Amino acid sequence: MIETAIRPTRDRSRALRARPWLGAASLAASAVALGMALVWAPPDAVQGDVQRVMYVHVPSAWLAYLAFVVVFLASAAWLWTKAPWTDALAVASAEIGVLFTGLALVLGSIWAKPTWGVWWTWEPRLITTAAMFVMYVGYLLTRGLSTDFERRATRAAVLGIVFVVDVPIVHLSVLWMNSLHQLPTVLRAGGGPAMDDRMLLTLVVSVVAGTLVYAWLLLERTALELARQARILEARR
Amino acid sequence: MIEGLGFIVAAYAITLVSLVAYAFSLRARARREDKGH
Numbered sequence: 001m002i003e004t005a006i007r008p009t010r011d012r013s014r015a016l017r018a019r020p021w022l023g024a025a026s027l028a029a030s031a032v033a034l035g036m037a038l039v040w041a042p043p044d045a046v047q048g049d050v051q052r053v054m055y056v057h058v059p060s061a062w063l064a065y066l067a068f069v070v071v072f073l074a075s076a077a078w079l080w081t082k083a084p085w086t087d088a089l090a091v092a093s094a095e096i097g098v099l100f101t102g103l104a105l106v107l108g109s110i111w112a113k114p115t116w117g118v119w120w121t122w123e124p125r126l127i128t129t130a131a132m133f134v135m136y137v138g139y140l141l142t143r144g145l146s147t148d149f150e151r152r153a154t155r156a157a158v159l160g161i162v163f164v165v166d167v168p169i170v171h172l173s174v175l176w177m178n179s180l181h182q183l184p185t186v187l188r189a190g191g192g193p194a195m196d197d198r199m200l201l202t203l204v205v206s207v208v209a210g211t212l213v214y215a216w217l218l219l220e221r222t223a224l225e226l227a228r229q230a231r232i233l234e235a236r237r
Numbered sequence: 238m239i240e241g242l243g244f245i246v247a248a249y250a251i252t253l254v255s256l257v258a259y260a261f262s263l264r265a266r267a268r269r270e271d272k273g274h
Contacts, residue, residue: 038249050241053248060252099259103252110248114241213256220263227270 016223022216029209033202041202053111055202059210060104061129065167066214067097068136075160078153084229085222087153090160092221094139096214101133124173125181132166139163149232 037055044051074090077083108126109119120126139159146152174181185194195203 034249038245048240050244052245056248056252096259099255103255106251107248110244110251114244217256217260217263220260220267224263224267224270227267231270231273 016219016226019216019219019223022212022219026209026212026216029205029212033206033209036202036205041199042196044199047115050111050114051199053107055206057104057107057111058203059207060100060107062207063210063214064097064101064104064129064132065171066211067093067100067218068132068164068167070218071097071136071139071160072164075157078157079161082150084149084153085226087156088222088225088229089218090153090156091140091143091225092218094136094160095221096217098133098136098140100214101129101136105129105133123181124177125170128166128170128173132163132170135163135166149229 033055037052041052041055043049070093071090074086074093077086078090105126108129112121113119139156142159143152143156146155
């Protein structure tokens with residue numbers, strides 16, 4: 001069953017053939033976002049120009065959330081269908097999610113130093129994000145524990161489903177606990193975005209550009225995993 | 238002089254280098270996979 005499901009490899013699948021176009025679109029959108037973030041958007045009234053770090057920090061955090069929700073969906077799909085492409089999608093998204101979580105932590109730290117006066121502080125948003133980073137690094141390491149394809153995918157899928165619990169905890173930690181971190185500015189309960197229009201548009205364009213980059217990397221990494229799966233199954237015959 | 242320029246340059250440089258390095262690592266891994274390693 002696995003052999004037939006795996007057959008639409010990276011050269012045949014319609015979605016994977018979109019990679020060059022998606023790559024070009026993500027590069028173009030990133031260039032526009034970069035120009036808006038560094039030149040067009042006004043400096044913050046309180047934080048000054050350092051606030052421009054937000055245009056890379058916030059998309060990184062958003063993409064980490066998105067990546068781990070995709071891991072959850074792909075993991076559930078693996079347990080439901082046992083289709084190998086769902087496992088390939090899960091590992092691809094987890095790897096990219098770890099990259100964006102790491103970036104969100106480092107970029108947040110770079111913003112915190114001139115704003116809070118420290119590189120790091122033990123407050124809820126930072127701790128839960130660091131925990132999320134460690135959890136998904138663990139997810140990737142766990143995949144190396146078994147050489148049996150199905151067993152590895154099933155164990156990873158269980159972790160992918162359990163670990164997603166941390167995503168809403170990270171997002172809502174600033175509301176649930178006393179936090180030094182800024183409260184939600186765009187997705188606020190009972191109100192619209194509390195931002196200057198140009199800042200908001202720049203943030204939206206940055207998030208869209210980041211999402212295109214994520215989608216492009218996801219297809220590239222999924223294609224790689226499908227090729228790897230096909231080679232392993234070929235070697236078994 | 239822009240206040241906090243060093244922090245801004247560091248943030249954007251780290252983002253760019255990380256993403257480009259990851260994209261190139263994917264390409265290198267795909268090439269190795271094509272060779273059957």
